[in-house]
Amino acid sequence: METLTLLLQGFGTALTIQNFLAAAAGALLGLVVGAMPGIGSLAGVALLLPLTFKFNPVTGIIMLSAIYYANMYGGSYSSILINIPGDSPAVMTAIDGHPMAKKGEPGKALFTSNLSSFIGGTIGIIILTITGPALARLGLKFGPVEMAALLMVAMTSLGWLLGDNPTKGVVSTLIGVLIATIGFDIVVGTPRYDFGSLHLLGGVSFIPLVIGMFGFSQVMEMMEPAKNGDSIDMKLSLKDSILNKSEMRRLLGPSIRSSFLGTIIGILPGAGATTGSFLGYMTEKKVGKNKDKMGTGVLEGVAAAEAANNSAAAGAFAPLLSLGIPGSGTGAVLLGGLLMYGLTPGPRLFQNEPEFTWGLIASLYVANMITLFVALSIIPFLIKILKVPVKIMVPIITAVCIMGAYSASNSLYGVMLMLASGFIGFHLKKNNYPIAPLLLAFVLAPTLERDFRRSFLISDGSPWIFFQKPIACGLIIFLLLTILSPLFRKLFAMTKKKRPPQGVSDSTLSPA
Amino acid sequence: MKTLKLNTRLIIPVLTFAVGVLWVVYGLKNYGWWDQGPGSGFFPSIIGIILAGISIIALLEGIKMPAPEYVKASWYPFIAAFATVGLAMIIGFFPAMFLFLEGWLKIYEKYSWKKSLPISIITTAALYGIFAMWLMVPFPAGVIFNAIRG
Amino acid sequence: MKKLLTLVLMAALASTAVFAEGQQEKAEGPWTPTKGVEWVVTSSAGGGSSIFTQNIVEIMKNEGIVDKNIIINYKTDGGGAVGRRGVSMMKNEAHTLLTFNSGDLQPFVQREGGDLDGLTPLAVMALDGQILLVNMDSPYKSMEDVIAALKSGERLIIGGSKSDDEAIYDAMKAEIGGDMEYLRSDSTGEALTQLLGGHVDMAIAKPAASFDLVSTGELVPMVTASASRFGEPFDAPTFTELGYDIEFQIYRGVVGPADMPAEAVAYWSDALAKVAATDTWKNEYINKFLLVDNHLDADDAKVYMQKFEDMYSK
The missing domain is CATH 1.10.287 (Helix Hairpins)
Structure with a gap:
């Protein structure tokens, strides 16, 4: 109960007019920055961090967390409205979010995204509050061997994403994997596939790649007259953005499921929000009520991806607060921010400065609420973007793509990479190669390869290590079952003729 | 087409x-x-x-x-982007961005000055405000400006 | 259009920085910057190099050491290779600085075909120690145990970051020998996570990153690579005490292009010395991040960095 008292006290300190205004300002700024392709939450938080130093610590941290949340919210805006994911977790949001916008439900897509983000963030924080440091300890159990096993399981569910033509889907995925191998190989510590270019030594950067593949290629498509991509001629009022009762009900299930999954993924070292949103979406695709329609523009897809993404971000706070170890680049920036306020996150923080720690958790919560409020209130303005005629959108998006790609690494190389990706992406799309698997493989495959090879480094070349560690062993058995179950099903079907193929619902991908 | x-x-x-x-x-x-x-x-x-x-x-x-059938117009943004980046190296990023927007709307879309100018000015100003002033991304000022400044 | 208007308004509201275009007066006497200065950092915003540079720039501004505007430019292409190469190629350039730590020198020498002749060292601003840690549950209670285990052929996995820490591992491998493997991580934080989870046997870390975990006894220091022992809670023998010739302290430094005019070199060396002498620098940076205050001016920094280059190019 002491915890609860402390938390309530925390709310007391957090809820003042000044804090409220600071959080609202932070939310607005964060939304704008997050929505800009090329900035993303890491750069967004880093760039806005100095703004918060003008306030007292509590206000500053509330503002900082509002910026952080708002960045995550904002990342999904551009993916829903113009199909350019603001950061890598938003790739999953685009899969259903943009089709929704095209169908004339942009407001609903944004509303879903905000609400699910909020649910994800809330559940993440609640889990964090209840379990505290214990959860971070659990995450530590995931070393290279366990992570490799988990990612192998995740990869098997990539299959359906491949689209109508599996051959093309596989080609697209593999290209993503190969692009990701360019650069520094962390396991042996030497570069590979750099082809003598200094630029390639550090690998291909994600932001110009995604801006080009999604954004610029789309500009090129927009130039085609036949595709009636002209402004959507529908009433886009706030009223049409609000979800009705049945839609709310549809949103809740996926959001809550994804939130729990996302929180757990977030706690795992090195997994991150992208893995979270990917697995959240995949799980929904497997077990959800509306799973067959996912990918065509249904709110379950948006809800699952966004809730998982935000809860993973909250989960990533656990190792930061209780061990002092930032789980992500953004976490590292936040850690820097906390240090500036004279706080050292770590095992002693909860004991030595309980008031501050719970105050911080309360601040996170307050910030999340205010961000939701701000985000919902700007939906009417946002959906107007879709009313802008394509003729005007083409040059503006082109300009934004160039600026965003430049800002990613402050160099023209980023712009060139973006244009090349746009060119390639355009041709791939024209031939019905799906783009999303390419980008996801680009993000996820390197982690899998790294941890897979690290496992062998630890075991001195023995593959049995995957069976010696209980968590990894469980995951591998699960993996084998998923691969083999269609086979068994076929055998079963052969012996016993009539049998609906749809009856299998694999249990969720919850690790451990 | x-x-x-x-x-x-x-x-x-x-x-x-x-x-x-x-x-x-x-x-x-x-x-x-x-x-x-x-x-x-x-x-x-x-x-x-x-x-x-x-x-x-x-x-x-x-x-x-x-x-697949291609439309020639698809290449225009691609070519224009290259031209803009080249121009940006000479006259600076934001003037080039402005000229690109205005040029595109005026020449390609045949918008009137009255309609096109506000769009290009506001877009350039917004981009300048967010990227250059606020986020302080150091965009190249261009050869000419650098030469003047010494 | 409303969205754009909103953006403009917000941008205007939020813009705190104004590009001050200072008046151009012809300087008489010693050289001073005549225009805005670009400070290149080759790793991303928010990291160690970024904090280091921001602190210096703040002090330069607040204490009036440099009166021109300084813009930090994060050039991360090619793992920083492009930014480093770019600065080293500049001709007759007095207004560009580069944050250059031992962790930058290593790839510069080993992978990017560069050497210190391509840069002008301006200062070493601080030294950072490194310490080898084990988990509290570890069977090894002291470095002697570890060495004994290595001698008896046991296999040990050592974790550490992908940049500075590997040099210690290499030195250990050469001096102590035995069956060791190095598990490279993206950051010290990741290496500590691996150690806390028991996935590596030992990890190399900087004191600042591990302070809390060592203070609470979660992690136990075994040995340090510095010349002398650290204070509590990092009190552990040095390698030299144990009879091994490993001594190593990574640095944080600043360089300019090779072709920086001599008067500009003098100016920057002096300005950085002034920064290092301020109380703000000592309290807000050195002490906060548990660094060793050790400022070296341009000439000494060159000698110091050269030692590292020799080691890395071996």
């Missing part, structure tokens, strides 16, 4: 096949296959082999399919 046929349905698999092979050759030759566990070239080589194989299937499938 002009259309043109480009046989990308065949070109793409041929290219991906080549990329796959390139990755395998480099992987096996330079980066090592197995050394007390998978080496630096292990994973990329396997993926390269699979990619090359799948590309052949994609090629065979592609032969049966019609080639």
